[in-house]
Amino acid sequence: MLNGLNQQRQRIENQMLAEAQEMVNRWPEEEKSLRGYVLSSPGWHEGVIGIVASRLVEIHHRPVIMIAEDGTLGKGSGRSIPAFDLHGALSELGGQLATFGGHRAACGLTIDLQHLEDFRRGFARLADESLGKDDLRPSRHVDALVLGRELTLDLAEELAKMEPFGLGNPSVDLLAAGARIDGGRKTRDGQHLQCRVESGGASSQAIGFGQAYLLEHIKPGTSWDVVFRLERNEFNGSVSPQLNLRALYPRSVEPERTGDADCTHCDSSCPGRVRGEEFWSLLSTGAPLPEPWLAADSGGEAMDAAAPVVNESDDRVIDRRDYGAVPQQIARIIAGGESVLLLVADSARRRELLFRETPLAGGVPGDALVVGVRCSRSIIASRLRAVADGSDAPALMMADFVTAASTPGLVDAFDHLVFVDPPFSSAVFASLAALASRAWLHLIYCGDEVQFTKRVLEHEYSLRASLTGLYQRLQAERTHPLDETMERLVLGGGRYLRNPQTAVRGLKVLEELGLISIEDSREESILTMLSVERTELERSRTFQLSQGFHDRCQKQLNRLQKTRTT
Structure with a gap:
């Protein structure tokens, strides 16, 4: 009998709940955007409205009052969110209520229905005045951010050892960020949700008790932040891990863009790029590679192409290579609450990974910064100062290997160095690890990242193809003033601005081969074409260094790729 009453x-x-949700769905957008809802109906059961109000708060993330109408009176029950004082609001509107009581998070009331519309408008007004946009964002405490492949039966059994859970020993809530929900269906009694949660390439069975109402919100292609408890599920003699769903938070298709996300990608229009005198001054140095990259050790011996890319004996190394789910791994490291430097082969081509693909709750933090070889010295310096001066939130930055290695104080400012892409070589890894005296070194790249790094190496350090295109463009005129037009000619040629250091190396090669001359006078600096004869690029010292570095790095990355796939 008790079971029948419960059903x-x-x-x-x-x-x-279905009726209330349908009521909200029929509202015009202006009414849906109100920050406090009051719903009423003559057919609602006054003993259940409090439970349903709680469910609506979970769905809409704003205070909700539900009223069961009975003749000329209505009996209501309300639930709130942490940022809104429900009892305080009723106190201000008390003249429209027959009785009310409760506290900040929940309330009960009685109202003469002739005052209902005035009360509805007044409640919405108070909510609009006291709640900001950020207050309506759902939030929930979780104990850990996990990847799909970690949700094993062994972990479920380890967590079960912490039972019994209760007020003094709350259960462990886990988060799968940016997950997909597939195969959703209701149980036979129509009360519960069954589905599979896919995160980082692994799929897990899940059940949401009393959450069948969520099925209509689960659309194909939608990403979710899924909060759950990992439990053992015993059925027909078999035991498997199961996700007990606690909350589902839909993610927008495009996270809110903050910080450096508002910058354009690195093209000629970027106001913070290397330009003018700063760019042409690179000609005087030839934009050499960082010295440690050309030697494997302090003895100055040539880099060994057969050496492993990473020194795995360093006790600071956390090796999660080939683990998959790179964006989710980044999100978990950032969620640790310490400063993080993401190291990549090319920050211009990788910025979308941070600002679009990494599933961070609430979007990318406002202090997220990106620096790279295309950035001017003043931009890099200002962003490094922002890292040093920041105290409100842990710093988060993405930098390419060259910028990280050549900017004093940058690497050592962070608690965690995350190698999103493999370092070009063992010498590159060793030099960056040496600069990070206190940081943990995370390796999270997979086969796709190795391929990406090889393409960057080919594009930036194998000068033969780029020199051919550059020389052909220069042949259009015999002389070229070193001005903005010349900058665009040298740096253009694709969606992304060419690496200024690569472009300058190309000019140095042509100068060393006697194909061009560059005269720097007080009045005007001029590039002059001298010869159109074919010549061997290997005669240039700059070409030898760049091509030699490229060849040795490619050999190491080829070995790395072969090792990781066998």
């Missing part, structure tokens, strides 16, 4: 209550609850 009847659940049917009433689900029916009322």
